[in-house]
Amino acid sequence: MKLEGKTAFITGGGSGIGAETAKLFVREGAAVAIVDRNAEAADALVGELTEGGGAAGSFPIDVTDEAAVTSALTETHGAFGTLDIVVNGAIRMAPGRLVDLATADWKALIDVGLHATFVVGREAAKLMIRQGTGGSIINLSSNAGLAPYPGAGAYSTAKAAVIMLSKQQAIEWAEHGIRSNAICPGHVETPLTAYLQDPEIRAGREAVTPLGRIGVADDVAQAALYLASDDSSWVTAHALVVDGGIVASIYNHLPGRKWSS
Ligand SMILES: NC(=O)c1ccc[n+]([C@@H]2O[C@H](COP(=O)([O-])OP(=O)(O)OC[C@H]3O[C@@H](n4cnc5c(N)ncnc54)[C@H](O)[C@@H]3O)[C@@H](O)[C@H]2O)c1
Known part of the structure; x- marks a missing residue:
């Protein structure tokens, strides 16, 4: 029970990585x-979660609505008595090459993927500072925050900014015992990545992943658990890559001499 007595606020908690993280956190004793x-x-x-004996509350809000975010955080604190962990996972996509990308689509992605991550973090930090017991903020970035993702330029840009935002939060809020870290997942099977169901895409992705498989939401949830728990009490301003090795494997794809044989 690594999260006994703690409360986690999980955006995008209804699906994929957020939902799996919520389930794991409840198993580890948290309210979510x-x-x-x-x-x-x-x-x-x-x-x-509640049928299984866990403590959980539903906040069906749009994270770009600042007033709704603030009252959801206050209600969470009121209901469970504490706020210790934030996981920022909500995302929408805005596919398209930059040259064709409509301004409204660019703004909508930045609004959910970056702006809301900032607002949720800021409002949660105010509560955590008042509470005086520190906290852990976990922001979902992506491999796409480390390498440009053609056709998803707004997403890549937002995810790169999320890494810097996490470092900024970490350094500004360290004096309050608040840690902030980003997670950079690679391809993980969720509703967001339904294209991974295509056998051809799947086999192609597996073939270029050093650890040989597509990720599952639990791979990322376990990383979130580490960052949420006291096991990582001296870890802050970090971007944790959880991707089966793919982003580091660029030399596997360069033609020419291989030094190994
Ligand atoms: N799945 C992957 O391969 C992958 C890889 C790298 C990074 N990530 C990141 O992990 C996070 C979770 O991804 P996922 O694959 O679980 O996605 P998902 O689509 O399964 O879940 C995202 C959730 O966010 C919610 N959401 C979207 N816009 C919202 C808004 N404005 N307000 C409130 N909720 C909103 C959706 O309703 C959905 O339930 C995202 O930040 C994503 O960018 C995922």
């Missing part, structure tokens, strides 16, 4: 706020 604009998904997960 499931924050997701998909009310049906958030309510269903909270139903499942």
